Amino acid sequence: MTTEWQDLEIGVETxxxxxLVTNEIIDEYVDSLEITHPWYTSPNSxxxxxxxxxxMLPKLxxxxxxxxxxxxxxxxxxxxxxxxxxxxxxxxxxxxxxxxRLTDKYEKRGKRFxxxxxxxxxxxxxxxxxxxxxxxxxxxPAAAA
Amino acid sequence: xxxxxxxxIHGNDADARQLGLxxxxxxxxQLAGYLNEMLTETFGRGYIEGGEISxxxxxxAKANDVVTTHGQAGExxxxxxxxxxxxxxxxxxxxGEKLVVGKASAYID
Numbered sequence: 001m002t003t004e005w006q007d008l009e010i011g012v013e014t015x016x017x018x019x020l021v022t023n024e025i026i027d028e029y030v031d032s033l034e035i036t037h038p039w040y041t042s043p044n045s046x047x048x049x050x051x052x053x054x055x056m057l058p059k060l061x062x063x064x065x066x067x068x069x070x071x072x073x074x075x076x077x078x079x080x081x082x083x084x085x086x087x088x089x090x091x092x093x094x095x096x097x098x099x100x101r102l103t104d105k106y107e108k109r110g111k112r113f114x115x116x117x118x119x120x121x122x123x124x125x126x127x128x129x130x131x132x133x134x135x136x137x138x139x140x141p142a143a144a145a
Numbered sequence: 146x147x148x149x150x151x152x153x154i155h156g157n158d159a160d161a162r163q164l165g166l167x168x169x170x171x172x173x174x175q176l177a178g179y180l181n182e183m184l185t186e187t188f189g190r191g192y193i194e195g196g197e198i199s200x201x202x203x204x205x206a207k208a209n210d211v212v213t214t215h216g217q218a219g220e221x222x223x224x225x226x227x228x229x230x231x232x233x234x235x236x237x238x239x240x241g242e243k244l245v246v247g248k249a250s251a252y253i254d
Binding site: 033035037039046051053054055059062078079080081082083084085086087088 | 197
């Protein structure tokens with residue numbers, strides 16, 4: 001079932017994400033992006049041990065939180081804008097979670113854009129990272145067979 | 146680009162061409178990661194705890210591009226007893242073309 005542009009519901013939940021942060025996950029992430037900052041690759045940080053890159057959680061969660069919904073409901077899309085706010089370090093052993101939502105849709109110069117948002121929190125609900133992203137909708141979803 | 150997998154506009158040239166792209170492009174999140182790494186190196190805890198960044202993707206990066214991150218500090222102020230700095234940030238390719246442009250802020254602790 002496709003959704004017409006005018007029927008896209010602002011505020012709708014687009015996905016949920018949960019993750020136990022491990023050293024192995026951090027290793028794979030920094031290795032794939034060739035990130036070498038010692039706070040991410042060694043215990044030598046001011047936080048009593050290694051931390052993860054602050055944007056790791058949005059990257060790992062984006063498919064579940066936004067992209068699966070966007071591809072299915074909104075259509076083909078590309079990142080147009082990205083914003084983050086960082087609140088606290090992400091440490092191995094943390095269990096983090098987030099809920100994604102569609103927060104805006106608009107047309108500009110004949111192009112359509114949608115904005116998603118998710119706040120990643122720790123087990124106690126303390127904020128870690130706020131992810132706000134705007135996607136350019138390049139193609140409407142195909143009609144269901 | 147090995148983080149992108151083998152399908153979609155980030156892992157498959159044919160998929161990318163369907164959207165008018167010349168070939169598979171680097172994920173925006175990967176480019177954002179390089180800017181975040183630069184800001185963490187520059188501001189340390191002042192970026193990890195309270196940093197912000199907002200950016201636009203203006204031109205695609207492709208495999209074998211060489212990208213460099215740049216930042217320029219601007220105005221500073223005192224917020225909750227901490228020195229707060231606004232910055233312009235951008236990422237260029239080997240031809241000096243800007244691929245990502247944006248603003249960031251952090252604290253100097």
